[in-house]
Each structure stands twice: as structure tokens, then as C-alpha cells.
Amino acid sequence: MSDSVVDPDEVGHVADLARVDLSEEEREQFAEQFADILSYFETLEEVPDIEREPELTNVMRPDERRESLSQDEALRNAPETEDGYFKGPKVS
Amino acid sequence: MSTEYNGYVTEETIEGTEDGPLAGKTVAIKDNISTEGVPTTCGSAMLEGYVPPYDATVVSRVKEAGGTIPGKTNMDEFGMGTTNETSAFGSVENPAAEGHVPGGSSGGSAAVVAAGDADMALGSDTGGSVRCPAAFCGVVGIKPTYGLVSRYGLVAYANSLEQIGPLAPTVEEAAELLEVIAGPDEHDGTTRDATDHGTDYDFAAAADGDVDGLSIGVPTELVEGADEEVVETFWDAIDELEAQGASYHEVELPSVEHAVEAYYVIAMSEASSNLARFDGVRYGPSPDYEGNWNEEFAKVREEGFGPEVKRRVLLGTYALSAGYQDKYYKKAQDARAWVKQDFDEALSEADVLASPTMPVPPFELGESLDDPLKMYLADANTTPVNLANLPAISVPAGETSDGLPVGLQLVGPAFGEKTIIRAGSALA
Numbered sequence: 246m247s248d249s250v251v252d253p254d255e256v257g258h259v260a261d262l263a264r265v266d267l268s269e270e271e272r273e274q275f276a277e278q279f280a281d282i283l284s285y286f287e288t289l290e291e292v293p294d295i296e297r298e299p300e301l302t303n304v305m306r307p308d309e310r311r312e313s314l315s316q317d318e319a320l321r322n323a324p325e326t327e328d329g330y331f332k333g334p335k336v337s
Numbered sequence: 338m339s340t341e342y343n344g345y346v347t348e349e350t351i352e353g354t355e356d357g358p359l360a361g362k363t364v365a366i367k368d369n370i371s372t373e374g375v376p377t378t379c380g381s382a383m384l385e386g387y388v389p390p391y392d393a394t395v396v397s398r399v400k401e402a403g404g405t406i407p408g409k410t411n412m413d414e415f416g417m418g419t420t421n422e423t424s425a426f427g428s429v430e431n432p433a434a435e436g437h438v439p440g441g442s443s444g445g446s447a448a449v450v451a452a453g454d455a456d457m458a459l460g461s462d463t464g465g466s467v468r469c470p471a472a473f474c475g476v477v478g479i480k481p482t483y484g485l486v487s488r489y490g491l492v493a494y495a496n497s498l499e500q501i502g503p504l505a506p507t508v509e510e511a512a513e514l515l516e517v518i519a520g521p522d523e524h525d526g527t528t529r530d531a532t533d534h535g536t537d538y539d540f541a542a543a544a545d546g547d548v549d550g551l552s553i554g555v556p557t558e559l560v561e562g563a564d565e566e567v568v569e570t571f572w573d574a575i576d577e578l579e580a581q582g583a584s585y586h587e588v589e590l591p592s593v594e595h596a597v598e599a600y601y602v603i604a605m606s607e608a609s610s611n612l613a614r615f616d617g618v619r620y621g622p623s624p625d626y627e628g629n630w631n632e633e634f635a636k637v638r639e640e641g642f643g644p645e646v647k648r649r650v651l652l653g654t655y656a657l658s659a660g661y662q663d664k665y666y667k668k669a670q671d672a673r674a675w676v677k678q679d680f681d682e683a684l685s686e687a688d689v690l691a692s693p694t695m696p697v698p699p700f701e702l703g704e705s706l707d708d709p710l711k712m713y714l715a716d717a718n719t720t721p722v723n724l725a726n727l728p729a730i731s732v733p734a735g736e737t738s739d740g741l742p743v744g745l746q747l748v749g750p751a752f753g754e755k756t757i758i759r760a761g762s763a764l765a
Binding site for chain 1 (some may be wrong): 390391398410418512525530598599601609613616617619620621622629635636638639642648650655656665668671672675678710
């Protein structure tokens with residue numbers, strides 16, 4: 246069996262990192278499914294090291310002021326706003 | 338619901354201008370593509386009631402071309418699924434195969450076209466999400482070269498892989514719609530101009546059915562594991578192309594054996610980052626603010642996301658976490674580069690590469706829900722194309738003995754849309 250088999254506690258740890266609460270049932274179900282999926286992902290070990298040339302180029306534009314959403318439009322979908330700002334939970 | 342097979346999440350007409358190449362046509366839009374003033378849910382409870390304040394570039398272009406938008410189509414939640422069953426708004430039934438899934442994730446788009454409720458539709462294809470439902474519903478779907486079509490206004494799932502693409506009953510109509518949406522956009526820095534790559538945008542004119550002298554490569558790896566009846570139907574379609582003057586030879590793409598796992602590692606990793614924006618503050622379900630930021634954030638996401646989205650966000654977080662990044666993410670990038678090299682090589686000796694679009698006929702409704710890996714493995718033939726940034730088309734190839742649609746996939750070189758359109762138009 247592979248070394249990356251995860252138990253429900255580990256699923257819970259990853260869920261914390263990802264900021265997703267899970268029920269106990271979900272944790273157990275995911276642990277089982279992740280074992281299958283991760284052992285399948287492990288076949289990537291067979292992939293040779295490939296010389297990769299990144300096809301990346303920077304795409305720049307002049308930093309000029311232009312039209313954008315109004316404050317009202319930007320806030321329209323927020324569940325809660327206050328004085329023209331998004332309202333969120335306390336940070337700590 | 339507006340259609341008995343549940344094809345639309347929102348049915349609301351958006352009129353286009355009066356004149357243009359799409360005048361008189363209806364173009365349904367997948368519900369992860371932003372429409373100003375009309376809800377865009379991504380098939381998720383997280384975005385139920387979300388109303389975009391702007392149009393995606395492709396939506397502006399469809400409207401300017403005279404197209405009428407009849408509604409927003411059902412889809413797997415955030416594009417994460419191969420059956421359309423992960424939608425928070427219910428499964429879609431395949432209008433071409435009763436009791437079966439329409440494929441995903443653009444299942445609603447393919448279904449409304451197959452049922453004749455829209456003339457054409459737009460979907461998005463991250464790992465096969467246009468081609469799979471096109472194949473399962475017996476219609477045509479095109480996944481363009483990465484960068485041909487603007488993604489501005491498309492709600493992101495995995496940016497390095499996805500493209501918006503057209504679905505229609507015929508290759509010519511799909512090409513007409515592609516012609517309207519393609520081309521550079523200052524709002525999407527990943528768009529590229531086809532004219533800088535030795536071609537142009539006259540896609541519809543390329544649908545002339547002329548395959549005389551066309552050289553077709555058939556990757557053995559993409560045919561061998563497929564369902565027997567799918568393989569038979571595939572070879573019948575190749576025979577038909579041969580009868581019209583094309584020739585075929587077998588090619589080998591050893592890298593594609595690792596394409597599905599590479600695709601899922603990369604897509605999940607990108608998703609885990611992209612979906613971090615759904616925090617219940619700027620949009621989403623209303624939190625009650627009893628706890629601190631992290632607690633509320635995690636609660637909103639438990640409520641708002643369905644199981645498949647949670648699975649992918651968690652697996653992506655895991656694959657990128659300390660100690661695992663080299664093992665999963667870096668190896669997946671190696672596999673991606675390998676797949677690209679393999680395709681480039683095979684396409685240096687063939688005009689197009691052909692395979693069944695899906696290795697299996699449409700699943701029965703409910704069949705793959707409890708087995709995510711089974712669903713992932715069905716993407717074996719479509720995911721390599723996204724990894725290689727190439728264009729591909731799925732055209733109806735025929736049916737199994739039970740009357741289930743089978744699609745033929747044709748893959749071309751980068752910016753080779755006209756080649757795959759020409760080849761596909763010999764069949765549909």
C-alpha cells in the first residue's frame with residue numbers, strides 16, 4: 246500500500262488548511278476515496294524528468310486610469326455591507 | 338424547470354443587436370460565463386442569486402453579432418464533473434439517450450442544443466467539458482487552442498487549462514460561433530492573435546468537408562482501452578473519412594498514460610487557489626458572523642460547496658502542501674511537458690490525430706456518483722489535449738447498438754482550428 250494513505254484526521258487537517266468545515270461522515274468518506282485517488286496519482290513517479298521550457302511571457306499595459314465597476318456595482322452581491330464597504334467577520 | 342430534462346438553470350432572454358452573423362439564432366450560455374444582470378451560478382449553491390455586474394467578452398461578442406441568449410445552462414458545480422450530476426440544481430437528463438447523463442461539465446449546453454431548444458451554445462472545456470457532453474448528446478463541440486478565445490468573465494476553475502468553446506448541431510454552425518467569439522481581448526492577457534500564428538479566423542468557410550489527402554494519426558493508447566462498441570463506431574467513422582480521400586496511420590503517445598493523473602493534480606491545485614475567493618463576504622451565502630474570520634469562512638464553504646468541489650479543493654490543497662509538492666505538482670508538470678512533446682511529434686507526421694472522444698458511452702444517471710475515480714478515468718482521451726494547449730473537435734460518429742451516441746475526437750496543431758473543422762465537417 247502506498248505511503249500517502251490518509252486517515253480521517255489528516256483529511257481534517259487539510260480541510261482546516263483549505264478552510265472547509267467537514268462533517269465526521271465526510272471526513273471518513275473522503276479518507277477512503279482519497280486513498281484510491283492518491284495511489285492513482287502516485288503513478289506520476291513513472292514520469293521521466295522532462296526538460297521544460299516555460300512558454301511564459303509577461304503581458305504588460307500602461308498603468309493608466311480607466312473605467313471600472315462603480316462602488317455600488319461592486320457591492321451589489323455582498324450579503325452585508327456598511328458605509329460603502331464589504332462587511333466581514335472579525336479577523337481574530 | 339424550463340425544460341423537462343433540466344437543461345437551464347435560468348431561463349431569461351437577453352436580446353442581441355439586430356444585425357450580424359448570428360441574427361435570428363439563439364445561443365445558450367453555460368452558467369459559469371458572466372451575463373450582466375442575469376444570474377450566473379456556476380451550478381453551485383455558493384453563487385445562488387449572484388448577479389454579475391458585467392458581461393464576459395464572449396457574451397458581448399455574441400450579442401454584438403446579433404445572437405439571442407435564451408438562458409443559462411446547467412453544469413457540474415464550477416465545471417467539476419464529467420456527468421453534470423454534481424450541479425446543485427439537479428442532474429440533466431440526456432435528450433439523446435433517455436435515462437443517461439448528458440456528460441459534463443457543459444451538460445446543459447449540449448442538452449439544449451441536442452433537444453433543439455437552442456440553435457447553439459457556449460461551454461467551457463478544462464479537461465473535456467465541451468467535447469464530452471457533445472459526444473454524449475450527439476452534437477458537435479470545439480475546444481479551441483489555448484489563448485484563441487477570451488476567458489474574461491469566465492468564473493475560473495483551472496486557468497492554465499480552460500477555454501470557452503462552441504456547441505452546435507453541425508460543424509459549420511459551431512465554426513460560425515467560434516468565428517464570433519475568437520480573437521484577442523485586452524481584458525485577458527492570455528489571449529493570442531491567430532494571425533500572428535500563420536492563420537486567420539475564417540472558420541465557417543473551412544467547413545467544406547474536403548478531406549482529400551488528409552493524413553490522420555490514430556494514437557493506439559487512446560483506442561485500446563475503450564469500450565468495444567465505441568471502438569467499432571470509431572473505426573467506421575475512420576473508414577468513412579478514408580472513403581472520402583483521407584488516409585490513416587497509427588501513432589504512439591506513451592505520455593498519455595499519465596495524462597489523467599497529471600490533469601487532475603494540476604486542475605485541483607489551481608482550483609484550490611481559485612476557489613479561495615468564495616468566502617461569503619463579497620458574494621455567497623450570508624454568514625452569521627458569530628465566530629472569527631477563519632471559522633466563518635470554513636462554515637460558509639461547508640454549506641456552499643458540494644462534495645465534488647470539496648474533494649477537489651482538498652486534494653489540490655494536499656498536492657500543494659509542504660512535502661508533497663515535488664511528488665505531485667512538479668511531476669504533473671513534467672507529465673504535461675511530456676504530453677506536449679508527444680503531440681508535437683505525432684502532429685509533425687499527421688494533419689490531425691483521431692480517437693474516440695470518450696472511451697465509454699454515456700453513463701446511466703447515478704452510475705458514477707459514488708466512485709469519483711471512475712468518473713475521472715473517463716476523461717482519458719480529452720485531458721491530454723488541454724495539457725498540450727491544442728485545439729480539438731468532437732463530432733458525432735454514430736451510435737452503439739443500444740442507440741447511445743459516440744463521438745469522434747480530432748486534435749490539431751496549435752491554431753489548427755481550420756484543419757480540424759475541415760476534417761470534422763466531412764462527418765457532420
